[in-house]
Amino acid sequence: MIYAENVTIAYPYAEPSVEGFSAEIRTGENVLLLGPSGSGKSTLALALQGILPRSVEAEVSGELNVFGENPAVKCITEAAREAALLFQDPDTQFCMPTVREELVFTLENLRVPAEDIEGRMLEALQFTGMLSCIDARIDMLSGGMKQKIAVSCIAAVNPEIWILDEPLSQLDPVSREAVAALLGRIAEAPDKTLILIEHQLNEVMEWVSRAVVLNRNGQVTADGSPGRIFYSHAAVLEAEGVWLPAPAEAGKKLLRKTETTKAALPVTLREWEVFAADYPVAEVHASLPQSKQGGEPSQKPPVLKVERAASAYSMQTVFENVSFSLYPGEMTAVVGANGAGKSTLARVLTGWEPIKSGTVYVNGQDIAGLKPYEIAKTFGIVFQQPEHQFLTPTVEEEIRYGMEIAGWCEEDIVQQTNELLIQFQLGHIRKNHPFRLSQGEKRRLSVAVMVTNNQSILILDEPTFGLDKRNADALFEVLEQCRQRGKAVLWLTHDMDLVYTKAARVLALAERTLVYDGSVEAFFDGSIDLGKIGVRLPSVQLMRLGGGSHA
Amino acid sequence: MLEELQTRDAFLQRVHPTLKLLSLFTVFFFMIFIYDIWHPLAVLVLTIAAIFFLGKVPLKLLLILLLPFALFGFSFVWLQVVFPEERGATVLFYVFHMPVALENIQTGVSLGLRAMVFASWSLLFVLTTSPVSLVMSLIQKWHMPPSIGYGMMAAYRFLPQLRKELVIIRRARQIRGMGSKPRMREWKEAGVPLMAGAVRKAERTALAMESKGFDGSRKRTRYVQMNYKKTDVWFTAGFILFITVVFLLPLS
Known part of the structure; x- marks a missing residue:
């Protein structure tokens, strides 16, 4: 049904991003496309639908057929009827304000007769379990619900081919599971073909029947059943930085x-x-994998001390009665469901959000009395969108910036800059514009610029969002170095496997307060009601409970 | 808040958006020929009454929204008094030895009221028309190309997102810049990542729209027909009456 022979795709003025891709996909298969960042998986997804080169300028050579015809020559509506795309960013997949209007828009595009629209819309929403949201404003929905609405739109169209470009990567674990289960139900249908691009594989392996591994150039290096491929190509996959499912x-x-x-x-x-x-x-x-051991309790005074902090938006309490201290050399993860107040806590700690009651002490001083630059000297804050923090036209200047402001002498700046460029593996792109780096490079740079100022606390919001395994590992290696040098590293995350293997201490927010503050081991040993906090056991822990012969 | 007003169950909200738009242009056109005080004042009062009674918009909100325009309108009075083209003969009183003439005040008030009329009719339109119904009407009745109409819808969805993003960007940059930077420059520089993000978002949305089969052509089915109804007849009749009484009769 999909036939590709030696397909090469090149964007204007660039090296080909896919070179010599060949594969044949039959009706009913559920195919996982694996490969390192930059191996052209998303490019292929666009080409399979025909958007590229129809609307995205690029040169496609070789033979590419979907239902026996090149998708690029099909008209837009015909291509959309045959193959649908689900994208990763829940915020940019819609053009209308409400769920109903979006579904109507989709069906009107395909010239579905007006009298059939209502029925198909209701059927699709019934299928995804989103019927109660039919008149909801899309902006008001959570990321997971938005993604389910995007699935509903495709279900209403009912195409044979579903191309899913990282549909789960921007969701929290609970929504990820729900959306993955939904996609699994579509995968079960014998006449539906799913082509999935995804980094985090734990949720989807139940229904993936075939894995195709691409190398850096977009060539197929392995193709077959996932279990066999992970076995026979383990070394290659590791070298390419591809996450394997935990089992x-x-x-x-x-x-x-x-x-x-x-x-x-x-x-x-x-x-x-x-x-x-x-x-x-x-x-x-x-x-x-073993959980991290919490070290000896620090003898040093805390760098950050929070006493009975409370925060509220207008009259709505976000959290109250939150007390904890952070010590130098600690690696701490903040967890909690969507909306539990993790981001608000981070903003309160850094003096961005005014505190409603209670006190935050930074190195013994009340944060309320500190000026912005004094706070900036203590905290390094890495935002979710690295680009928001870049100020200069090159990577090198970006790293020098903080030191220049701090008034270092040129010799020290040069030395420290070079060290950081090596430590963060950014040396080869030191003259590039920060906006033109890859996602992993941007993230590394955003951390690098934050450690230039010798701040004692480093706070990161979802640090591994959208990174492949190699980049995520590299990032945490750097964070671990920061910790060893005596920084307190605090990150907000949804990823429990990451918490289990990388954090020593866990802070959990639920029910408008801090419900857990302690070692990661005790957090996951079964004594805590994780459902109440809105998180799951890490897959590693599930495997521990379910594995091994007891004879 | 705004959406709730725009979709409220009231007469003006049910009127076809194209008619409201047309009425807006008509009022603007007739106002050109008005130089006295009483006509614009009557139109203003009637408009506010219409928005309040027929659009069920709270009067307090309406007046608050008109307040900046009132200040703007007053600046005309001030300008006419201080820098008149020709000082009027009927001097009423002196402010710091400057004569204040009745004629100049009248011209100023007339101009100021005219600005208020423009503002109030615009509010009548904005507060009672939802963007979706406006775009649908323009596409169906005024032959606006769907590519532009739906593009406008997508852009409209971005506005609140962009505002949120700007706040985050400014904070992120403040932290990088150690909290010490001239404000103007900061704003200007925050525009770069904001624009970069907006362009990327727009690109992604365009791809998503095309993948949903949107080709920008007029060949599409219509789930909601934006047809003219009885309400529109009443509105048109009332509007013609209003124009006749206020603008046309005094002319003849």
């Missing part, structure tokens, strides 16, 4: 440790249980 990652380690072989790696929890049953429990547990 496959652990299975790989287990095989290496026990020096045994299998035909395939487990990719789902169920497969993991079968897989691990052949091995003794101790070995199985040893192959799973």
Whole structure:
């Protein structure tokens, strides 16, 4: 149904982003496209629908057929009837203010007769469980709900091919699970073909039947059942920085440790249980990633002390009675459901949001009495959108900026800049414009500029958002170095696997207050009601409970 | 807030947006020939009454919205008094040895009221017309190309997002700049990432719209027909009566 032979796609004035892609996809297959950032997966997705080169300027050569015809020569409505695209950013997929208007817009585009529109709209919303939101304003919905509305629009069109470009990457774990389950129901239909691009694989492996691995140039390096490919191409995937689903990652380690072989790696929890049953429990547990150990309690005074802090928007309390301290050399994760107040807490800590009651002490001083520049000397804050913080035209100047303002002498600036460029692997692009870097590079740069000022606290909002494994690992290596140098590192996240492996301490917000403050181990050992906090057990912990022969 | 007003169940909200737009232009046109005080004053009072009674817009909100225009209108009076083209003969009193003439005050008040009339009719339109129904009407009745109409809708959705983003960008840059920067420059520089973000968002939205089969052509089905109804007949009749009584009769 989809046939690609030696497809090469190049944007104007650039090296080809896909070079020699060949594959054949049959009706009913659910294909996962894997590859490092920049391997042209999104470009391929656009080409399969025909948007590229129809509306996105690029040169496509080779043979590309969808239903026996080049998608680029089809008219827009015909292409949309056959193949739909689901994008990653929930905020930019709609053009109308309400759910109903958006669905009507979609169906009118395809010239669905006016009398059929109502029925198809209701049916689609019924399918996604969003019927109660039919007259809701899309802006008011959460990211997960927006994504479900986007799925509803496609369901109303009912195309045969669904191309999903990282549909889960901007969602929190609970919504991710819900949207993944929804997509799974579509995948079950024998006449629907799903082509999925995704980094975080834990939720989708239940229904993915085939994996296609692309290398940096967009060529297919492996193609087959996911379990087998993760096994046979483990080294390549690792080198390319592709996340494996947690069971496959652990299975790989287990095989290496026990020096045994299998035909395939487990990719789902169920497969993991079968897989691990052949091995003794101790070995199985040893192959799973360990949580970080909280170090000795610090003898130093806290850098940040929060006493009975409360925050409110107009009359609505966001949180109250929050007290905790941060010590030098701590790696702490802040978790909680959407809207639990994580971002508000970060803003209160940094003096952006006025505190309603209580006090925040920074190095022993009340933050209310500090000037903005004094606060900036203490906090490094990395925003979710790295671009928001870039001020200068080159990477190098960007790093020098803070030191220049702080009045360092030229010699020190040059030395420190060079060190940071090496430490953050930005040396080869030191003359580039910050806006033109890749997502991972931008994130690294945004952290690099924040550690130039010797601040004692580093706060990051969703630091691994949209990063592939290699970039995420590189980022946390740097954060770990910062921690070892005595900084207190605090990050907000939805990703429990990340919390489990990278944080030593957890702060959990729920029910308008701080409900947990302690070690990561105790947080996930089963004694805490995680459902109440709105988070899940990390997949590693689930595997621990379900794995190993107990004989 | 605004949406709630625009979709309220009231007479003006049910009137076809194209008619309201047409009435707006008509009033603007006839105001050109008016130089006295009483005509604009009558139109202003009638407009405010219409918005209040027929559009069910709270009077207090309406007056607050008109306040800046009132100040703007008063500046005409001041200008006419201080820098008159020709000083009037009927001097009423002196302010710091400057004669204040009745004729100049009258011209000023007339001009000021005219500004208020423009403002109040614009409010009548804005407060009672939802953007979606406006765009749908323009596409269906005034042959606006759908590519422009739906493009405007998408852009309209961006506005609140952009405002939120600007606040974040300014804060992010303040932290980088150690909180010490001249304000004007800061604003100007914040525009770069804001624009970069807006362009990217627009690009993504355009792709999403095309992937949903939007080709910008007029060949599309219509779920909501923006047809003229009984309300529109009443509105038109009332409007013609209003124009006749206020503008046409005094001329003849």
